[in-house]
Amino acid sequence: RQAEFAKLRDLPAITPDGARISLFINAGLLVDLPGLDLTNADGIGLFRTEFQFMVSAKLPRRQSQARLYSQVLEAAGDRPVVFRSVDIGGDKSLPYMKGVEIEEENPAMGWRALRLALERRGLLKVQARALLEAAAGKDLWLMFPMVTEPWEFDAARAVVEEQRLAMGARDEATPRQIRYGAMVEVPALAFQLDALLRTADFLSIGTNDLIQFLFAADRSHPNLADRYDWVSPSILRFLRQIIEAAAAAGKPVTSCGEMGGRPLECLALLGIGLERFSITPAAVGPIKAMVRATPLAELRTAMAGWLATPGTDIRARLLAFSGQHGI
Ligand code: PEP
Numbered sequence: 188r189q190a191e192f193a194k195l196r197d198l199p200a201i202t203p204d205g206a207r208i209s210l211f212i213n214a215g216l217l218v219d220l221p222g223l224d225l226t227n228a229d230g231i232g233l234f235r236t237e238f239q240f241m242v243s244a245k246l247p248r249r250q251s252q253a254r255l256y257s258q259v260l261e262a263a264g265d266r267p268v269v270f271r272s273v274d275i276g277g278d279k280s281l282p283y284m285k286g287v288e289i290e291e292e293n294p295a296m297g298w299r300a301l302r303l304a305l306e307r308r309g310l311l312k313v314q315a316r317a318l319l320e321a322a323a324g325k326d327l328w329l330m331f332p333m334v335t336e337p338w339e340f341d342a343a344r345a346v347v348e349e350q351r352l353a354m355g356a357r358d359e360a361t362p363r364q365i366r367y368g369a370m371v372e373v374p375a376l377a378f379q380l381d382a383l384l385r386t387a388d389f390l391s392i393g394t395n396d397l398i399q400f401l402f403a404a405d406r407s408h409p410n411l412a413d414r415y416d417w418v419s420p421s422i423l424r425f426l427r428q429i430i431e432a433a434a435a436a437g438k439p440v441t442s443c444g445e446m447g448g449r450p451l452e453c454l455a456l457l458g459i460g461l462e463r464f465s466i467t468p469a470a471v472g473p474i475k476a477m478v479r480a481t482p483l484a485e486l487r488t489a490m491a492g493w494l495a496t497p498g499t500d501i502r503a504r505l506l507a508f509s510g511q512h513g514i
């Protein structure tokens with residue numbers, strides 16, 4: 188079906204009833220950038236900045252961070268790029284970083300991502316400077332990983348704003364506009380979106396971590412990989428709350444985990460109201476084909492009914508729906 192997906196490259200991701208769905212790609216290194224033009228995606232919905240740190244023998248200096256971010260923005264042109272501040276620590280540990288050698292029993296729930304960055308302010312400040320320099324005169328979209336309480340988001344944003352003001356005071360060029368987002372990947376945050384959305388400009392749902400924490404099931408454990416269903420009512424009802432909170436606040440919400448790149452799972456996400464997906468480049472063709480065959484209003488009505496009926500086998504319903512509509 189590769190040839191069929193290639194033909195879709197220049198066609199928009201629009202449902203038969205006229206809803207335009209945004210498809211972005213996930214990236215992390217320069218080698219990922221050709222994926223933008225190959226897929227004709229709407230932009231980069233998740234740029235994992237920690238990859239540069241993981242492939243370096245020592246902490247990347249500000250100049251080399253800024254160079255990478257400039258190249259990414261250059262390749263994207265007018266398309267938005269959502270940079271994520273470093274998500275290191277836990278299982279993505281850096282041998283050259285001091286103070287993170289503590290053996291963690293549960294690294295996924297450990298001292299990682301924003302938790303680490305807020306205590307290693309130097310790291311976050313340098314990264315902020317590199318991003319602000321690279322995006323000078325352009326729009327900067329920046330999101331923070333593993334936000335658990337709204338104050339962590341506010342604290343991280345304040346670090347970046349402080350750098351922006353300092354650069355401005357030195358007459359250095361800064362971005363035209365900065366949009367700050369939070370990844371929703373720790374379940375606790377989903378219950379404080381009212382507070383978070385007072386200051387956050389957008390949300391990005393990290394389904395990989397979010398589902399791991401909701402099911403209390405390690406995302407990388409082979410025995411658990413297929414144990415729970417990603418389209419179970421537990422997950423979909425939970426995600427629906429997040430999507431509705433963002434919609435009520437008028438703020439964009441995207442998903443950026445693996446779930447959005449699997450056609451049946453993505454169909455479920457469309458059904459609960461999501462319209463923006465950041466996915467692995469190879470998934471853009473299959474997801475676009477699915478979108479272009481899906482009567483969205485009908486799907487949403489059906490999904491609302493399934494989720495309102497206790498014990499519904501959502502996967503079976505989605506499969507039947509796909510069959511009926513030739514999805
Ligand atoms: C996620 O958790 O869903 C996510 C996109 O981030 P990562 O996979 O890098 O943890």
Ligand code: MG
Nearest residue numbers: 372393395396
């Ligand atoms: Mg994550």
